Amino acid sequence: MLISSPMNDALNEQIGNEFAASLQYVSVAAYFDNESLPVLARHFYKQAEEEREHAMRFVKYVVDAGGQVQIPAMPAARSGFESVADAVQLALDSELKVTRQINGLMDLAISERDHLATSILQWFVNEQLEEVSSMETLLKMVQRAGESGLLFVESYLQQKGPVSPDAVEIATS
Ligand SMILES: [Fe+2]
Ligand SMILES: [Fe+2]
Numbered sequence: 001m002l003i004s005s006p007m008n009d010a011l012n013e014q015i016g017n018e019f020a021a022s023l024q025y026v027s028v029a030a031y032f033d034n035e036s037l038p039v040l041a042r043h044f045y046k047q048a049e050e051e052r053e054h055a056m057r058f059v060k061y062v063v064d065a066g067g068q069v070q071i072p073a074m075p076a077a078r079s080g081f082e083s084v085a086d087a088v089q090l091a092l093d094s095e096l097k098v099t100r101q102i103n104g105l106m107d108l109a110i111s112e113r114d115h116l117a118t119s120i121l122q123w124f125v126n127e128q129l130e131e132v133s134s135m136e137t138l139l140k141m142v143q144r145a146g147e148s149g150l151l152f153v154e155s156y157l158q159q160k161g162p163v164s165p166d167a168v169e170i171a172t173s
Contacts, residue, residue: 001066002116008067010108015058016072017101021094022051027077028087039154061120084150085142092135099128
């Protein structure tokens with residue numbers, strides 16, 4: 001077994017956090033779908049899939065390292081948003097919270113001199129830079145556009161896709 005019991009517990013908690021983020025993004029995407037904002041909806045359905053992939057990365061690591069996967073209970077996702085900006089603000093707050101959680105895991109890995117976990121977690125540390133910065137960009141765009149300018153945000157997202165790392169790769173290749 002390559003992970004300590006405290007690290008195993010902390011990673012199980014993070015598996016729950018990532019699945020909870022995935023469910024929260026499904027809820028945000030469904031709200032955009034209801035509001036007839038299909039590009040924003042698609043963007044958040046995709047984010048939800050990415051969060052599930054994050055959870056599965058941790059699942060695979062815990063299994064590979066000989067630990068026990070125990071998925072915790074998670075809070076209900078929030079729904080019923082007041083505005084598009086409100087929903088995107090929630091997503092940004094969620095990304096900032098996950099960043100703190102990942103940093104906490106990294107602190108634990110360093111204190112335990114767990115080099116394997118440190119290496120796995122470094123990917124997540126880098127990923128959070130992208131996640132927070134793209135969500136901040138999206139929030140600023142939505143705030144600037146206002147409710148009447150949301151179709152502009154939709155077409156901008158569709159054409160340029162600056163908030164999607166994949167789109168940036170395509171645009172620059
Ligand atoms: Fe994540
Ligand atoms: Fe995320």
